Amino acid sequence: MSDPTVAEAWVAAPLRKLMEDARLISGVLLYPTGRAVGQFGFTNAADVMSICALTSAINASARELGRQLDGKPFYEMHHAGADRQVFMARASAGSQELLFVGVFDRESSLGVVEMYFTEFQKALEKLRPEAPVAPKPVPSGDFEGELNRSLDALFGPIGKR
Amino acid sequence: MKDLGQVVGALSRVPGVTVAMIVGAADGLIVEASQVPGSLTDVDTRKHTAALGAYLYSKVTRASNAARLGVPAFMRLEAELGHICVVGAGELVLVAIVTPDANLGRVRLDMMNAAREAA
Numbered sequence: 490m491s492d493p494t495v496a497e498a499w500v501a502a503p504l505r506k507l508m509e510d511a512r513l514i515s516g517v518l519l520y521p522t523g524r525a526v527g528q529f530g531f532t533n534a535a536d537v538m539s540i541c542a543l544t545s546a547i548n549a550s551a552r553e554l555g556r557q558l559d560g561k562p563f564y565e566m567h568h569a570g571a572d573r574q575v576f577m578a579r580a581s582a583g584s585q586e587l588l589f590v591g592v593f594d595r596e597s598s599l600g601v602v603e604m605y606f607t608e609f610q611k612a613l614e615k616l617r618p619e620a621p622v623a624p625k626p627v628p629s630g631d632f633e634g635e636l637n638r639s640l641d642a643l644f645g646p647i648g649k650r
Numbered sequence: 651m652k653d654l655g656q657v658v659g660a661l662s663r664v665p666g667v668t669v670a671m672i673v674g675a676a677d678g679l680i681v682e683a684s685q686v687p688g689s690l691t692d693v694d695t696r697k698h699t700a701a702l703g704a705y706l707y708s709k710v711t712r713a714s715n716a717a718r719l720g721v722p723a724f725m726r727l728e729a730e731l732g733h734i735c736v737v738g739a740g741e742l743v744l745v746a747i748v749t750p751d752a753n754l755g756r757v758r759l760d761m762m763n764a765a766r767e768a769a
Contacts, residue, residue: 569677595708597705598676598677598678598701598704598705598708599677599678599679600673600674600677600678600679600697600700600701600702600704600705601678601701601702601705603679603697603701604697604698604701604702607694
């Protein structure tokens with residue numbers, strides 16, 4: 490199992506622990522804007538880009554769906570496929586919100602993933618930098634630019650990937 | 651099939667059992683739980699015990715199958731301050747947290763009976 494690659498160093502240790510303890514096959518930690526913060530299990534930047542875009546969109550849809558159906562946003566989602574399962578949830582570090590999406594198979598279970606995700610959240614809260622990591626100023630709504638910058642941080646600039 | 655609430659209710663009245671739970675075998679999530687009043691087990695402890703109990707049982711099942719022993723009938727984990735007992739019931743597993751001084755024979759018998767009722 491390969492080590493996580495991260496754009497922000499403080500998430501590396503909790504992400505590795507979550508990956509190992511919960512026996513996840515792959516996972517991505519990202520901001521709700523779609524900017525990737527860390528990943529493991531992927532070697533292709535395009536895969537991470539797709540996952541970030543989809544997770545960001547799913548999170549926005551699930552929140553609105555939750556608001557309309559239940560009066561409050563849905564923060565956690567689980568989808569069980571035939572062989573593999575997807576777990577998606579919100580994590581917070583102070584005022585900063587993060588999203589996590591992880592994939593696991595029969596070597597783990599939803600209960601185990603949820604349990605270690607709770608520990609992961611606590612670790613993020615504990616390790617978060619005092620001053621939030623300020624993203625470089627970007628034009629508002631520059632979704633594609635945000636994605637590309639975070640992928641450069643994880644996999645290196647295009648041409649060197 | 652008996653009501654699962656009744657099954658865990660009856661199990662939690664066995665002397666020495668502090669928490670009785672019915673858990674999904676595949677996902678490790680609690681289906682029904684019953685706790686002896688006054689015991690100090692909180693929600694997180696119950697959830698974590700359920701998840702790890704089911705996970706452990708699935709690994710034990712693999713080991714048992716690998717040894718060509720068939721499905722494990724009863725699993726007991728002895729720890730410093732008590733026991734975790736697990737019995738499979740089809741797609742469910744029964745998980746109980748038991749005090750160190752409990753009558754384990756009685757706990758085992760009642761859990762096996764409860765598993766038959768829950769399956």
